[in-house]
Amino acid sequence: MRDAKENVHVNVNLQQLFAESSLDLKPETEARLRELQQKGLDLDALINEFLDKREAEISTEKAELADLPAKSRYIPVRVKRLIAAEYGHKCAAPGCRREAKDLHHTARYSLTKRHDPHFLAPLCSGHHEIAHSVDVKVQHWRQS
Numbered sequence: 001m002r003d004a005k006e007n008v009h010v011n012v013n014l015q016q017l018f019a020e021s022s023l024d025l026k027p028e029t030e031a032r033l034r035e036l037q038q039k040g041l042d043l044d045a046l047i048n049e050f051l052d053k054r055e056a057e058i059s060t061e062k063a064e065l066a067d068l069p070a071k072s073r074y075i076p077v078r079v080k081r082l083i084a085a086e087y088g089h090k091c092a093a094p095g096c097r098r099e100a101k102d103l104h105h106t107a108r109y110s111l112t113k114r115h116d117p118h119f120l121a122p123l124c125s126g127h128h129e130i131a132h133s134v135d136v137k138v139q140h141w142r143q144s
């Protein structure tokens with residue numbers, strides 16, 4: 001009896017998960033994909049190939065921008081665009097779905113003088129505040 005109840009609970013959660021993860025594709029896009037599938041092409045392989053290529057392009061550009069000496073505290077547009085391509089416009093904190101408000105330097109800019117995209121994270125205001133309060137604590141701890 002108890003198991004049956006737990007199963008119902010799991011099913012409900014799965015349904016929520018599917019509802020949340022349904023892909024937001026235009027009918028035209030779905031039609032194009034269906035056409036390829038009907039031709040016998042492996043859609044899963046094609047999409048994975050595309051995703052791998054995208055990730056490779058992002059990491060190549062990240063490496064290119066990593067050592068660029070910063071001209072000022074302002075993050076260059078190219079770096080901002082790359083971060084947006086990688087993260088979209090949501091906060092990078094795990095599980096957070098809020099809109100990102102700021103680009104946070106995870107390695108202190110005053111020390112690195114770089115806008116290395118490997119050390120930039122888009123954060124919502126809440127997580128940005130947390131990131132800085134942790135940073136202040138660490139600094140205090142290092143000085144004392």
Ligand SMILES: [Zn+2]
Binds near residue numbers: 102103104128131132
């Ligand atoms: Zn910050």
Ligand SMILES: [Zn+2]
Binds near residue numbers: 091093097098126
């Ligand atoms: Zn957040």
